[in-house]
Amino acid sequence: MKIPPVKGTRDFYPPEMARRNWIIDGWKSVSIRNGFEEYDGPIFEYLKMYQVKSGDEIVEQLFSLQDRGGRDLAIRPEITPTLARMVNQQINSLPRPIKWFSVPRLCRAERPQKGRLREFFQWNIDIIGIDSPEADAEVIFTSLDYLRRVGLTAADVRAKISSRRLLASVLRGIGIDEGRLDGMYALLDKKAKLPADTFDAMLAEQVPDKGQAARISDFMALDSIHEIQRVVALGDEIRVAIEQMQNVFATLELMGVADYCAFDPTIVRGLAYYTGVVFEIHDIVGELRAICGGGRYDNLLRDFGGPSIPATGMGMGDCVLEILLHQKGLLDSQVPRRRLDYFVACADGAFTKAMYSVAARLRACGRSANFSYKLGGLSKQLKEASSQNASRCIIIGQEYLDRQELVVKDMTSGEQTQIHVDRFLSELGTT
């Protein structure tokens, strides 16, 4: 019986595993150099945890199960609720600011398509307990710090930044009632994806007042925060929101990533729990879905039964990122190939005892070492060493029987030296 892989999952053969590790190692080291600490939670939680903040549509996209005690559980589709739960549990003893990161494996029962699978990895970073815009800037900076490190330039990706708070205050300034804001978010979030006339038609449906609709369109077309005053009168509320945005941009400029960043009022971020700054990073061409997205969510900890503590963060999945890195040729050039420190070969089947012992002693010294299971000729063994990308080969031959000497061959230069086995191993030391 042949059993196929499950829809939307991936098998990681060694070459794919090397890519995955390289991506995740990069995420982790950039997190650490930006001052974040790693955490993780369980891979499943109570189903309820995801029903609290989400509608039925999202619950339908959960992989859920029942344990033998009848508990309703779900495999995590995101880690933010777990983070909220963990932080709430120890909120009084955690030093602030809380700067945490994680690289959880997540599952969503969505229909797979380009850049979206049912099982994936997602880099999450969050700053909890700080309500100033500099924290939002740091989250954006850290995301860009990673992308820049793997070789993506300002000509490849763009961080598009807006603010829920700014959007809300502008819409209110234009005369949209509080109760209609959520519907507006859902609509405005679609603007970048829809043809202009389709969007205008949908806008006209939700906002019958032509003057209001025109001003909303004007706002959505802005590419600078300085121009907002041309669309709407600057009340106190809007001024504060603008000032916060200016702080974000000023901080990003000071940190040296301003060329990656742009104000973009079309970034709204679906039906999420965002309350302030929101951002997405896209490929410049706009051919792929977002590489990452995030923003400020000041009410989430409270919604999960904790105190009211501000928070901001972002998530970056591995699927879109990998497609983009591959397109730009940044994977093949940077993901390390399999490498072996030593391949131990013997010139004759009579020397195999020494082969096993030398290989074991190399391994005890912390070096990776392989040998051939087949007693083929030396030529065969060197071929095998090459295919395993061995840095050096140890050749055991007659001089080992005569004088206990090994031949050490550098596989890059081809140079060979002879050295007494004990001296060779003692010079290696331990690593």
Place this chain on the structure above:
RNA sequence: GUGAGAGUAGCUCAGCUGGUUAGAGCACCAGAUUGUGGUUCUGGGGGUCGCGGGUUCGAAUCCCGUCUUUCACCCCA
């Protein structure tokens, strides 16, 4: 949930107006090479042509169904 495309060797694909025993490149294995690898040459293994049914003397090829997969829509935490 809706729509469109694609399923032939491990991978990328050719073959398709029905006609001997289904092919190529890459990969894999072996030999050329009994103390020297990467290159090269030679050979080899590997297929229920996704599955089921139908038409036909004859189906990888035509028809129907089904499954899988890719892409787009919905959604996107």
